[in-house]
Amino acid sequence: MTTPWVRSVLAEPEIDAAAERDLARRARSGDTDARAALIRSGLRHVVQRARMLGFRGDALDDAIQAGCLGLIQAVDRFDPSRGARLRTYAWWWIGDAMRTAVPIVSAPLPDDLAGEPAHDSVASDLVPDDVPEVLRLRYRLGETAGLPRPRHEVARLLGLTESQVRDREAQAMRQLRQGLAKVVHRAPGEGVDPP
Template identity: 55%
Template sequence: MDRFVRTLMAAPALSAAQEQLLARQARDGDLEAREALITSGMRSVALRARMLGLQGEDLRDAVQSGAVGLIRAVDRFDPDRGVRLSTYAWRWIGAEMMRTPHRELPLDDIEPLADGPVAGSCGPLLAPLTAVEAQVVVLRFGLGSQGSSPMSRRAAADHLGLTISQVRTIEGKAMRQLRRGLAKVGDRAPHQ
């Protein structure tokens, strides 16, 4: 794992009381309190990036994008609603990470797959997809090794650390891309 990300994940978490106090101070304009919330929240950003299965430069890019989402969450966070900042920020962090395109990874680098590698005949079909898109398709349609069963959107979302809405969006985008690719193959096929 990247040393920078490892450092972020090792940072101590704030207690609920500390977090509430800092959030109230930040809401009142205290820039140091805001900075402390952002610094402590970077642990969630690193965790979310790792859950996407990214490595190297893509991992660092995702952390950078997630930091933007974290800052937005800190600026909108209401400590009086009874929710921890990490819970509130999770959606904001993920949304920014998904908005930023990452380099496509070969299918061998996708992790974690449902039950192992993608079935041999499906690998070339999924090759044009990004790693996250391929993960969603593999999980949703049970394309892993023998015995893999399709997952619901909720189960796939839980497995990948995404929201159900994000899984639905990613799945839709991947399916449109796959349909376009298959249409091109169909256009090239000899007509009878």
Template identity: 40%
Template structure:
């Protein structure tokens, strides 16, 4: 009886200890969450730019107009947040992800050429992602490796995962040599540089969804240049088509289907964002889709090209 009381008391202490640890953890996270909410509220006051405003401001920014540059940055901060959300479980603090993304946004403002004919968000998205992914590689790893080595390591692991599906076994380095211009020894040397090789492919979410840290790393060394050019061309085409819809239909379609840096949203979420009732949003969406079909049809480009 006494033994049971002691065990129950120890169990209660353990539960209380776990509760206190969990409470402390929540309290530690609260400042970060509060700051993030404040930041999101603050940037929500900056309206999205029209295509004409982007061109005008970009031209001024290129001539050294600091006010125009600041306006372009402030009006696209929500784009950074939307992109950063995709890397939320990468091991970096969310505000750090946003900060890195903002650096990419600033770089995009400097490099953007408004005469190319596509929207700024299309161009900026690549810079934002690049800066975030490089930061994850540099800061998010338990073992520090040069960026180019981390990219090469990631490309081998990605290839190994794909081969495992077709071979029904774990591929050897000799298997990998058939697909990359490297010897088995060179591949093994790179893969052995990671002293904690399990961690890079371990699930990030603690469940069975198979998402790993490697999935969030840039894979520039394994990109087919021809495919990359085709992808860029399609993105530019879609952006050009959307720009013909008008600002509100463009935003509704972009939000609905996760284009231009937006996340896929429900009609209710879009209604709240654009301050129009759900039925009106649905009508705008249907109007936009009908117009897009006509635009695509008149362009002479086949569905297979767009994918």
């Protein structure tokens, strides 16, 4: 059941790119009102991310709370001169905060995805078992925020060569792109709330 707060957040109109850039520049200069406006503008994406990850009930509330912390981190690091929109930049920060704070028990797949073969997933038999660990170490997943760890350091930690780390990372990214390409057309359009 959707709470009145969630409905009100989803009903808020999105700010356009020019207004977002202006707020971001002002926030980077120390304007706390601009920072607060950016955070408010990103709340709808926190709710959408939590719902897309399959959180419901109390877990939805917990995920939204954690996602808000991720959004705040993203707002504080957002650089509008790089050309990305805040929602694009913040998407990873929001999801990472949710996954770190609230375990995803088993988000149900949409009916049209439930029957797809397992070979389309990153955990395929074609991917070495250490790929998740390579990605976790390389991108500091589950750690406090930071720049990606250098490949030579990941290689040293896992007893691999730098080339093996690069290959595993590239293989995982290819499979992620292929998986995303299959579901992108199923994503809700701009301004459309997920079911």
